[in-house]
Amino acid sequence: MSPAALKDAALTALVALALFAPLVGLRTDVAPAGGLYLRQRWDDVAILVALAFAARLALLAWRGQRRLPTASTAPGWWEAPLRRLGALAAPLLLAVAVLLPLGAFSWDLGAFAIPAVTGRYELDLGILVLTYVMLGWGLNIVVGLAGLLDLGYVAFYAVGAYSYALLATHFGWSFWLCLPLAGILAAFWGVLLGFPVLRLRGDYLAIVTLAFGEIIRILLVNWVSLTGGPNGIGGIPRPTFFGLTFSLSGGPGTFAGFFGIEPDPSHRVVFLYYLILGLALLTNWVSIRLRRQPLGRAWEALREDEIACRALGINITVTKLTAFAIGAMFGGFAGAFFATRQAFVSPESFTFIESAIILAIVVLGGMGSQIGVAVAALVMIGGFELFRDLQEWRMLVFGAAMVAIMVLRPRGLVASRTPTVTLTGRKRAISGELVGEGHG
Amino acid sequence: MAEARADAAAPPAGRDLILEVRELTMRFGGLLAVDQVSFAADRGRITALIGPNGAGKTTVFNCITGFYRPTAGAILLRDAAGGVAELQGRPGHRIARAGVARTFQNTRLFPGMTALENLLVAQHVPLMAATGFGIGAVLGLSRYPRAERAAIEKARAWLDATGLLDRADDPAGALPYGAQRRLEIARAMCTEPILLCLDEPAAGLNPRESEELSALLLAIRDGQAAGRGRGCSILLIEHDMGVVMRISDRVVVLDHGRKIADGTPEQVRADPKVIAAYLGEGDEGEEDAA
Structure with missing residues (x-):
């Protein structure tokens, strides 16, 4: 233990003492008599200061032992096993996602009687997670593939939700007709946003997209005659199963009545679950396919080097706009689903924090990685629920987890890029250090 | 004057x-x-x-x-x-489509994409037309698979001509400097230009590499490289x-x-x-x- 390290640790302890003495050491409490009194907790302060001292020493010792980091473009030793695990994880996650609602019912299979294991809560949580998986995959097209930093993605989610809400309540159109319309309208707004920001890069692009998200929200709040303002739009029709409603009456026009089963409120939840699962998988399928197409390759090339793209005859304007439009379209689909699930939309659901969460999912998952984004959505949205018991400490845990991931895996969970095509047929991962992050 | x-x-x-x-x-x-x-x-x-x-x-x-x-x-x-x-x-991409390809003084490859992918991006314009502008290809309904096979064959020919065939699936950013220079020329040639503009292609090359570059450029001029047939x-x-x-x-x-x-x-x-x-x-x- 060098004296320098001891001195450094002592300094840390001093700072900790200065901080914790007023924060922890002195606490006002209500006395039994009713008045306030100052409770002194110096033993707690001593423990915290000692912890800070020890932690600083440990950190210095660890740093001292560590060799200088060697720059390398080769993937780390953990990449290969992780990749194999990842190849296994994708089908596993999909199987769990598909089978989850079946657990909501009890099955009587002759000899076996399987009780219901998942309840309404798990299914609702599953729907929420899948919505964010879908939004993450949609934003991944814009941010992960095309490298355009979009901080206002929630605007397209809002456009989709309000499109469905307005079309369904004013014209009584069915969900299946409104769903593509909501997507098209969101894509249209994506292009509208895309045009003015074509020349912007990096921070400037982020600021304008951020402003765009806020403009849409403020518009929704203030255009009271159309959107109902802060009161939102209620009474949005629920989706139907090929025209069959999920009414509990069990009549001939209902799902339960048609199939001759006992009406159960969980039918609708299960239907909604499979609906969002299908939409999310559609998003995934389209992005995976597009990535192997010239358009997807042009997006990735744009992220790597815009000037080189121009020299190769790629129309940058069109390529950027398609990325904005297709990403926005999936946001619109998710929005329409959100509206039909909640049966109520209001501007409160489309605040900046939503954009930030979706972007965090994409960045944590590893930009451009489909499975990474899905896992990140599960961890972030599921983790939020898991730590609900921690109450106000929840945000602290969340923040600490973010910091930990950014320190340990600065390029996200899946940092490497898989080539879209090979000559040898063996796809070797490309280290994230070589892959561009986009300039805006 | x-x-x-x-x-x-x-x-x-x-x-x-x-x-x-x-x-x-x-x-x-x-x-x-x-x-x-x-x-x-x-x-x-x-x-x-x-x-x-x-x-x-x-x-x-x-x-x-x-x-x-x-x-x-x-x-x-x-x-x-x-x-x-x-x-x-004219905007840059229209000039490229008119048949002028270029390389850059400081190579501008797509470092996170493989050499092969770099050459496929260069064939974006004909490939995009073959996909029915994206829509047909997503649905799997077009002549895209054949167009892509042809594009890969052309890329293979150029990788061979530039001596990069064994590095085809390596990320462009991980190639040695001389190989990056050659890959950039191959990428420019994959756009099927009638005029190839090279900005200091020999900068930073050792004498042997410059010699190979000269041979490559003469072959491109005469249409012998990559079996192109056309000068x-x-x-x-x-x-x-x-x-x-x-x-x-x-x-x-x-x-x-x-x-x-x-x-x-x-x-x-x-x-x-x-x-x-x-x-x-x-x-x-x-x-x-x-």
């Missing part, structure tokens, strides 16, 4: 020009980077643009390839059928005089934004104005006498 103007107005009989630059001027604010430069490049030949640092070579290049919009002047591209396209003021005119900027004198059919010399010489390598090498530009100005009297 009189000679240059006569050249532009009526090209001498027997010269089949692919590119004509007429009185090109590029001004950045108060700085006159290129001052009324006129020259022409012959079809199926290698034309070199040389000059000391800051002579305006890269600026001329950027005007030809659409990265700068020239202040004045005309740039004409003639295809084999005799059609003439005016390049000045390609080349315009190059180069500081390596060994490469320039060995492979160029014509050399244009710029100095301080003006053209000071234009001719065969032998003529240019003997030109006192060129020697003065490279070795420093001589006395006024000396130059007049020359």
Whole structure:
């Protein structure tokens, strides 16, 4: 233990003492008599200061032992096993996602009687997670593939939700007709946003997209005659199963009545679950396919080097706009689903924090990685629920987890890029250090 | 300058020009980077643009390839059928589609994509048309698979021609410097250009690599590389005089934004104005006498 390290640790302890003495050491409490009194907790302060001292020493010792980091473009030793695990994880996650609602019912299979294991809560949580998986995959097209930093993605989610809400309540159109319309309208707004920001890069692009998200929200709040303002739009029709409603009456026009089963409120939840699962998988399928197409390759090339793209005859304007439009379209689909699930939309659901969460999912998952984004959505949205018991400490845990991931895996969970095509047929991962992050 | 103007107005009989630059001027604010430069490049030949640092070579290049919009002047591209396209003021990607491909002084590859992917991005325009502009390909309903196989075959041929076949699936950013330079030329050639513009292709190469580069450029000129069959005119900027004198059919010399010489390598090498530009100005009297 060098004296320098001891001195450094002592300094840390001093700072900790200065901080914790007023924060922890002195606490006002209500006395039994009713008045306030100052409770002194110096033993707690001593423990915290000692912890800070020890932690600083440990950190210095660890740093001292560590060799200088060697720059390398080769993937780390953990990449290969992780990749194999990842190849296994994708089908596993999909199987769990598909089978989850079946657990909501009890099955009587002759000899076996399987009780219901998942309840309404798990299914609702599953729907929420899948919505964010879908939004993450949609934003991944814009941010992960095309490298355009979009901080206002929630605007397209809002456009989709309000499109469905307005079309369904004013014209009584069915969900299946409104769903593509909501997507098209969101894509249209994506292009509208895309045009003015074509020349912007990096921070400037982020600021304008951020402003765009806020403009849409403020518009929704203030255009009271159309959107109902802060009161939102209620009474949005629920989706139907090929025209069959999920009414509990069990009549001939209902799902339960048609199939001759006992009406159960969980039918609708299960239907909604499979609906969002299908939409999310559609998003995934389209992005995976597009990535192997010239358009997807042009997006990735744009992220790597815009000037080189121009020299190769790629129309940058069109390529950027398609990325904005297709990403926005999936946001619109998710929005329409959100509206039909909640049966109520209001501007409160489309605040900046939503954009930030979706972007965090994409960045944590590893930009451009489909499975990474899905896992990140599960961890972030599921983790939020898991730590609900921690109450106000929840945000602290969340923040600490973010910091930990950014320190340990600065390029996200899946940092490497898989080539879209090979000559040898063996796809070797490309280290994230070589892959561009986009300039805006 | 009189000679240059006569050249532009009526090209001498027997010269089949692919590119004509007429009185090109590029001004950045108060700085006159290129001052009324006129020259022409012959079809199926290698034309070199040389000059000391800051002579305006890269600026001329950027005007030809659409990265700068020239202040004045005309740039004409003639295809084999005799059609003439005016390049000045067109956006960069339209010039690339007209048949002008370029490389950059500092290589600009897509470092996170494999060598093969780099060459496929270069074939974006025909591939995109084959996909039915994206929609057909997503649904799997088009002639895209065949077009992609053809594109991969073309990429394989160019990887072979540039000696990169065994590195095809390696990320471009992980290739050694010389290989990156060759890959950039292969990528430019995958756009099926009629004029290939190279900005200092030999910079940073060792003598052996420069030798290989010269052979590659001659093969591209004669259409022997990658089984293309069709020759390609080349315009190059180069500081390596060994490469320039060995492979160029014509050399244009710029100095301080003006053209000071234009001719065969032998003529240019003997030109006192060129020697003065490279070795420093001589006395006024000396130059007049020359």
